[in-house]
Amino acid sequence: MNINATGIIFSNVHDEELHEITSSRTMGSVPFGGRYRLIDFALSNMHNSGVTGVGVITKSNYQSLIDHVKSGKEWGLSRKRDGLFIFPPFGRLHSGYYKNKLEALSGIITFIQKSNHDYVLITDCDVICNMNWKEPLEYHIAKKADITVICYQSKAQNIPSGNQTIYSVNNQGFVEDIRIKQPAAENCSIGSNMWIIGRNFLETILHEATAHNLEDFERDIMQKRLNQYRIAAWKFSGYIQKINSIEDYFKINMDILNPMVRKDLFYSNGYIYTKVLDDIPVRYTNNAKVKNSLIADGCYIEGTVENSVLFRSVSIGKGSVINNSILMQGNTVKENVQLDYVISDKNVTFRDARKLMGYEKQPIYIRKGSEV
Secondary structure, eight states: OOOOOOEEESSSGGGGGGGGHTTSSOOOGGGEEEEEEHHHHHHHHHHHHTTOEEEEEOOOOOOHHHHHHHOOOOGGGOOOOSSSEEOOOOOOOTOOOOOSSHHHHHTHHHHHHHHHSSSEEEEEEEEOOOTTTTHHHHHHHHHHHEEEEEEEOOOOGOSSEEEEEEEEEEOOOOOOEEEEEEEOTTEEEEEEEEEEEEEHHHHHHHHHHHHHHHOOIIIIIIIITTTOOOOEEEEEEEEEEESHHHHHHHHHHHTTTTTHHHHHHHHHHBBBOOOOOOOOOOEEOTTEEEEEEEETTTOEEEEEEEHHHEEETOETTTTOOOSSSETTTTEEEEETOEEEEEEOOOOOETTTTTTEEEETTTTTEOOOTTTT
């Protein structure tokens, strides 16, 4: 059943936090989990929740993103009404690229005004989860909130790296305090960069932001006007992670080797969809050894692969040993190569007898198209 909401996805926010991988692509088109892109989670969550209209805000390096999402057919967004909209990376007239979220939203205010829905769902692409938006939307309506933030409780064994937005939430479910760019601690409510807001209320905010030159959504709208607006907090309890660094990216890819995490992330509230590419099945030779790994279509395995994620069309030569590594599409590993805690971007070639060893907190990253 369709819901009374329009979706907006920021594809480029937080690129600087994963600058190694986003130098040639947007955050939304960063490869993940063997065959997915980060934007697949935002699009799939909205599709599974019954959202029929989604706008994707771009900024730079977005060619691969457009090639991936195209008309939005895989996410049920190739429609005569509503559907998928890709917005160019420009802010207000003559201002060039937008400088912040408020300016980006002001740049698509016509899209927001023409929406036939009463609510707007806003999300970035740096959060990995499988969530049904119906539950927080019902919560938002029941609380008669102006804004509802989606947050999650940090755990001792899984405290996110980097600075976070941390909320203090009272017993009634409303936000009492907002701390921006703070290190996370155990049992604090961490913002997921996902919000729900009424369409008319959002239009009012955007007009006011333009008139008063407001720049930061969290600081100028939510934090400074906490006593003026009704800001509710809805806590998500499933598997959820934010990517704040190359370490986070590595860890989350390793997490999905756990069957319980994989089941929660890809099936709990509907499937996670992606662009379908027809390719041949994985080919294993008699000498191939594979343990606790995800191997995508088109791969050719002659060596050993353990605790690793291999994207499409990766070849592993004889005598090569791949441990705790992420090899993106089109990688070629020649013979007798040893890789441990390595992230290699697309179309990397490892020549014979190369040895690279990083460690869990500092994996080695090899840029796209390199030859080692």
